[in-house]
Amino acid sequence: MKNRLIKNTKKIDKFLINFLKQQKSSLLVKPMKYGVISGGKKIRSTIIFDIGKIFKLNEKRLINICAAVECIHSYSLIHDDLPCMDNDDFRRGKLSTHRKFGEATAVLAGSSLLTLAFEIITSKKNNLSSRQKSEIINLLANCSGHTDSYRFWFF
Template identity: 45%
Template sequence: MEDNGPLKEALAATSGAIERVLDPIIALTGGPEDRVVEAMRYSVFSGGKRLRPFLVLASAELFDVDRTQALRVAAAVECVHCYSLIHDDLPAMDDDDLRRGQPTVHMAFDEATAILAGDALMSVAFEILAKEETHPDPNVRLELIRELARASGHHGMVGGQMIDLTANEHDMDEMFVHRLQQMKTGALISFSAEAGAVMGHAGKQARSSLHGYARDLGLAFQIADDLLDVEGCENELGKAVGKDADAGKATLVSLMGVDRARQQAQILSDQAIEHLAGFDDKASLLRAVAHFAINRRT
């Protein structure tokens, strides 16, 4: 089942808008440092679903946040996401040669340049958030910086990656894998879905609803990823498949089995949508994302 037309169009529009924001920010300088800038641009402008920046924009729309400001936060999130992909693909991490249908950054350039490109993209993200044009309220900018730092650091994405790398040293039950995935994948998705509420000075109830939505969406999205690793096609996905099984890595699919994992993903998708009950039609695309997350083929 493919994503619906309006969502497909919105994702494509988000991708174009994010690239227009980042093009002048990650610009070649004409200096000897341009090699790392070229690697940054290679990662950022290589396509992808742009799901996380889309969540920023969709949540911002719920609270009538200025779109130019929301785009800057969305661009910062995409920088962090691309940094994480560059580092995840490194030989010391997941050791992948292919990403989005083309050579990974360390294969296209070299390992040292890839490390520096990831480091630089992380720095760019916080530079974007710190600038006044991102939001006129300095308290909002500080909260965005604080929450993105938490989502991407040892409490979130980095911590999840560390757990993943040492997973064979632990008893891998469903609760363990849930925690790993909530940190490695879910934390940045949660930040993205809640960023609009931060920018829009939303109340606790609205923020809680978006947090619940993002939590269930992130887990559903990860289960779908694991299913694609088992059942997907390398040509469609643009990356190697079967790596989890080859590495003996426990996932919810390996622990539950394919059928039960697919059922769990559907339950999580439905729960994510239920969290949006307090929002009107402005949340229609967020609801569509929950369907898309578990029905996508890439």
Template identity: 55%
Template structure:
């Protein structure tokens, strides 16, 4: 298997896992979750989580057990992009060929979406039972 195929396979796994994460069962949270997913699922190369999983594979660790951590990395990255695009920062209109979050949902909701992704990343880092509480606290630290 060549490098391109390995990267595409990891990207596919990460995308599938990400798409199942942020689902609201509360109608009052619908717009927030929609804004979070709008940017999180907008595509991208998923380089950061892919590299994390590949390093685990190279170390002989079952990387599939650490998908939540890989997705937490992507949540943090996406949060930074949403906030970077805001009118008070770079005021970008497009990200990855699509309207930026604040252009679709407004600056306030985009700020909340970014904040929500950052906070959710910490939940992902600390919710896995396969990792000891000591290691979870180190991940957060």
């Protein structure tokens, strides 16, 4: 399992680094990269990747979907670390994004990672049908908004 995590992490990080390089010049790319390429194990992505491989799904498409999931997860972590939430100074042994780049930049970088996830899914390079893109976007939205990821902040 550990080897699969490492292997998948490298593939997903490589995709994300390349995708971020293609973004228009923005002061947010550096903090976005810092937040999403931060040494996490990418367990969610590995589960998705492994299930996709069982069903013989295209590896490139799987990596894109996994990268989108990691963007959403990283956005939630960046926002969770903010002073108005948990006010954590560190994440995965490094300064949290708001401590390294400032609170306002962290909010914008986290929000940008959320929208980047949907940009990845809708990319023409994905070769997904409009219906497939719509279904994936719907699933991601349902798992990352008020119905799921924010639930823990209120309890």
